[in-house]
Amino acid sequence: MIRTWRGLPGRMLRTIVATRGAVVAPLGAGWESDLTAIRETRRRVPMLLSDAAALQILIAVRAARRRGGAMAEAGVFRGGSARLICHAKGDAPLHLFDVFETLQAGATQDPSAGETLVREHFGAVHGARARVEALLAPYPGVHVHAGVFPDTAAAVASERFGFVHLDLDLPGATRAALAFFHPRLLPGAILIGDDYEDRQVREVFGAFFADRPDAVIELPWGQVMVVSQG
Ligand SMILES: C[S@@+](CC[C@H](N)C(=O)[O-])C[C@H]1O[C@@H](n2cnc3c(N)ncnc32)[C@H](O)[C@@H]1O
DSSP, rough: EEOOOOOOOHHHHHHHHHTTTTTOOOOOHHHHHHHHHHHHHHSSOOEEEEEEHHHEEEEEEHHHHGGOOOEEEETTTTHHHHHHHHHHHTTTOEEEEEEETTTTOOOOOOHHHHHHHHHHHHHTTOOOOOHHHHHHHTTTSEEESSSSSSGGGGGGOOOOOEEEEEEEOOHHHHHHHHHGGGGGGEEEEEEEESOOHHHHHHHHHHHHOOOOOOOOEEEEEEEEEEOOOO
């Protein structure tokens, strides 16, 4: 539970909340606009992220802006977390990857393994590209790449990235995304992975970074944050 809190009732409240596996963290007045951005995003679209995870994205995007480069999100759904990235990214280009409704027309003749897995896992539950574009229309430099990742990644093969958010749910797609984005991260770039409480996703990160020098920081709300060593 994260909220701004003035006149904090104190130890008793923290103790009760802690027994339920949560924390009370009073935020300074300067953070009110981030909480407003999270609340406003939730009003517009369903977002599975907790407030803490949403706040972490805003913080990381703001820090990563200093690195320069483009930003990316793989796993967009209805665009909630993408809107948060937009809120903090400034003028940086943002590349968004999701199948959206591209699979709903029926299976392709020779579906890739990735396509089959996405179909099996998500069924017909996908965000609509046009709605995500409308949601993000107020923000500059947003590029939507609809289709199965990493088949769609070729369009940004020459980019370097300062911030990447991976929220694909599936271990295979997460592995492919790490393989694609990691060599394209600028030194000091930040990559946030969701679904880190999932054993298979955690194993993907563990295997990928076992012999790499990047800082891999587990966060207590189901995310992992990687700071690239370049
Ligand atoms: C958990 S949702 C993303 C939620 C979103 N980040 C948010 O916070 O609102 C996961 C998304 O990943 C997409 N996805 C999973 N595997 C994919 C793949 N290989 N290629 C493209 N999209 C994929 C699904 O279509 C789904 O919309």
